[in-house]
Amino acid sequence: MTLSTYPEKSISYLYEVGLHGGIRRAADALGINPSVISRQLSSLERSLQLPLLERRGRNVVLTEAGKMLAEDFAQTSQRRKMLERQLQDLRHMRGGSINLRVGQGMVDDVVRHVVQAFSLAYPGVFVNIMSGDMQTTVMLIAKGEVDMAVSFGPAGPPGVKCLSFQRGPICAIVPPDHPLAGLTAVSASQLTQHRLIAMDEKFGLQRYINAIFKSEGIIFTPSYCCNLFSSAIALTQAGLGISFMTAQSVKAPLQRGELVAVPIDHRIAKESQCHLLRSxxxxxxxxAHYLWQLLCQFFTASLEDEV
Structure with missing residues (x-):
């Protein structure tokens, strides 16, 4: 049996195990049962007559043969993605394509101040704009499926090129008639006296909020949880609870007087950051390099404006 005849699915599982550092973590990322990966890799080892995994303490790592297979799979996948992109460019009669991933709270700023300027300089380039959490974003960058990203979270992730910028403060977002609307700042303990709106645990914003409450020894108990900022804003506008965002994320409703942003009186809230990420x-x-430069210039200028 030649290498080309081995099941590509099994080799892809091997690559995921190496990427995530274990069978269970790879299975969680792929949304499948760990036993599926174990059976496929055991079959692949028998076919190759070589061990592909070895246990080190509680972790499972790739052997030298496993690393060679995983690296070849990664290179082949990268070449295939490049070919798919070139074919996509031909279908769209475009001058290239860029995959950009942007945190939901920053989409408006990025589109109006970055993408708009980019499109004037490169009108023929196809731009695919997506949103999502930082954990998935980093994985997609590592796989070559995303060229660059704008994410919000407590720390720049390892394994990627990262430029960090101040984005805070994080605020309690309330309607104008809310009891907290007239305050210049609000504490975590004051917030517990009201109905609160959480974002999904994968959101960098929610990790900030969790850290704030944990540092104060307070349990964060929301009445609602959302995976869309627009849902959280709608709940707040309906008077159903307090949501948490930076003022930039709700700039339009604030300017129209529909909402009020009250800064959270906490060091973590004041030091919140966004990150520009790329492989x-x-x-x-x-x-793509020009788009990256525009992103850097915009967030640098935003930071200078804050100062």
Missing amino acids: ADHRLTPA
């Missing part, structure tokens, strides 16, 4: 190894096209 440290992936070489950007001239168009």
Whole structure:
């Protein structure tokens, strides 16, 4: 049996195990049962007559043969994605394509101040804009499926090129007639006296909120949980609870007087950051490099305006 005849699915599972550092973590990321991966890899080892995994303490790592297979799979996948992108460019008669991932609370700013300017310089480039949590974003960057990203969270993740910028303060977002609307700042203990709105645990914003409450020894008990900022804003506008965002994320409703942003009186809230992310190894096209520069310039200018 030649290498080309081995099941690609089994080798892809091996790559995921190496990427995530274990069978269970790889299975969680893929949304499948760990036993499926174990059976596939055991079958692959028997076919190759080589061990592909070895246990080190509680962790499972790739053997030298496993690393060679996983690296070949990664390179082949990268070439295939490049070919798919080139074919996509031909279908759209475009001058290239860029995959950009942006945290929900920053989409409006990025589109109006970055993408708009980029499109004037590169009108023929196809731009695919997505939103999502930082954990998934980093994984997609590592796989070469995302060129660059704008994420919000407590710390820049390892394994990628990361530029961090101040984005705070994080605020309690309330309607104008809310009891907290007239305050210049609000504490975590004051917030517990009201109905609260949480975001999904994967959101960088929610990790900030959890850290604030934990540092004060207070249990964060929300009445609602959302995976869309628009849902949290709608709940707040309906008077059903307090949501948490930076003022930039709800700029339009604030300007219309529909909502009020009250800064949270806590060091973590004041020091919140957003991050520009890209692969440290992936070489950007001239168009993608220009978009990256525009992102850097915008967030640098935003930071200077805050100062």
